[in-house]
Amino acid sequence: xxxxxxxxxxxxxxxxxxxxxxxxxxxxxxxxxxxxxxxxxxxxxxxxxxxxxxxxxxxxxxxxxxxxxxxxxxxxxxxxxxxxxxxxxxxxxxxxxxxxxxxxxxxxxxxxxxxxxxxxxxxxxxxxxxxxxxxxxxxxxxxxxxxxxxxxxxxxxxxxxxxxxxxxxxxxxxxxxxxxxxxxxxxxxxxxxxxxxxxxxxxxxxxxxxxxxxxxxxxxxxxxxxxxxxxxxxxxxxxxxxxxxxxxxxxxxxxxxxxxxxxxxxxxxxxxxxxxxxxxxxxxxxxxxxxxxxxxxxxxxxxxxxxxxxxxxxxxxxxxxxxxxxxxxxxxxxxx
Numbered sequence: 442x443x444x445x446x447x448x449x450x451x452x453x454x455x456x457x458x459x460x461x462x463x464x465x466x467x468x469x470x471x472x473x474x475x476x477x478x479x480x481x482x483x484x485x486x487x488x489x490x491x492x493x494x495x496x497x498x499x500x501x502x503x504x505x506x507x508x509x510x511x512x513x514x515x516x517x518x519x520x521x522x523x524x525x526x527x528x529x530x531x532x533x534x535x536x537x538x539x540x541x542x543x544x545x546x547x548x549x550x551x552x553x554x555x556x557x558x559x560x561x562x563x564x565x566x567x568x569x570x571x572x573x574x575x576x577x578x579x580x581x582x583x584x585x586x587x588x589x590x591x592x593x594x595x596x597x598x599x600x601x602x603x604x605x606x607x608x609x610x611x612x613x614x615x616x617x618x619x620x621x622x623x624x625x626x627x628x629x630x631x632x633x634x635x636x637x638x639x640x641x642x643x644x645x646x647x648x649x650x651x652x653x654x655x656x657x658x659x660x661x662x663x664x665x666x667x668x669x670x671x672x673x674x675x676x677x678x679x680x681x682x683x684x685x686x687x688x689x690x691x692x693x694x695x696x697x698x699x700x701x702x703x704x705x706x707x708x709x710x711x712x713x714x715x716x717x718x719x720x721x722x723x724x725x726x727x728x729x730x731x732x733x734x735x736x737x738x739x740x741x742x743x744x745x746x747x748x749x750x751x752x753x754x755x756x757x758x759x760x761x762x763x764x765x766x767x768x769x770x771x772x773x774x775x776x777x
Contacts, residue, residue, distance in 0.1 A: 442491045444489070444533060447496075455487055455496055459471070467642075467662075469514070469523060473635070474500065476635040476637075477516050480631030481515070483500050483775075486499040486500075488533055490532060508741055510546050510548040511541045511549045513552060516631065518706060520551070522551060524554075534549075538733055548740060551732065560732060561731065564728075565727060567728040568728065574692055574695065581692055589685075596681070596685040596689070599650070602648070603648050605644055607654070610645075611671075614654050617676075618675070620757070620758065621758055629770070641662075644662075655681055657672065658670075667692075667702070708725070
């Protein structure tokens with residue numbers, strides 16, 4: 442079966458294939474690859490199998506710190522091979538690894554989709570959290586376990602407001618949040634590119650008190666599912682339960698948009714983030730990833746929870762915000 446690299450003329454056919462495939466995620470969409478390429482100065486590729494029997498969107502990631510890799514897809518928690526049958530999936534995987542060699546990339550990473558035989562698999566590190574949305578706010582509250590429901594009701598009692606569309610507020614809150622966690626912030630251009638590329642299928646929701654933004658999240662909308670993807674809160678957010686208010690408000694907002702499912706994203710098993718989502722009534726399901734590394738090379742690791750980064754994480758969390766915001770994008774654009 443012939444495998445070839447797509448050209449811009451193939452975009453409409455790729456978009457149609459992705460739209461029709463039952464396994465497609467928001468990260469398979471042409472818009473995602475284009476946004477990452479624009480926002481992070483990385484190169485997007487799409488492999489096409491035969492007469493559109495399968496597609497594999499890829500991001501060519503270059504980082505002086507973390508090396509070079511092909512990921513499906515960059516800066517995503519999903520992606521991977523979409524195909525009509527296993528044989529097509531295998532040839533797409535083989536061609537992706539061959540392409541990696543030609544591009545001097547040491548690793549190929551597939552996040553979901555068809556997983557090729559004989560590649561290293563990881564089905565235990567990450568969990569995904571998805572459940573249906575209720576019909577209204579009261580029914581939604583009843584889906585939340587009692588202890589967390591009390592926290593949400595408490596948040597609803599505070600004098601907090603929500604609004605949609607403030608990109609500046611979102612970036613400020615997100616930058617503060619990830620700095621405090623000890624990780625470099627992504628480029629502002631990435632967020633703008635995703636919002637522009639997805640158009641009505643992405644937006645920003647912000648929670649404020651007295652006009653001051655406390656929590657904010659950038660969400661994607663795909664096939665009736667809302668995915669809060671890049672969110673965070675300031676130090677004051679915990680006092681006013683702003684994150685609880687944010688996610689509950691997003692559930693209402695998504696329901697008003699016609700969504701029926703809430704995808705709380707992925708978390709590493711055994712972490713506080715995983716426990717937080719479980720407390721909201723979400724049950725984790727293993728996410729299935731696969732990777733292949735060139736012989737003689739070391740598998741790429743960009744997980745900030747990796748103990749070998751503990752010193753860097755601690756130091757980063759103490760940087761002045763202006764310094765972190767200046768240096769962060771130069772590092773994070775190669776993380777993928």
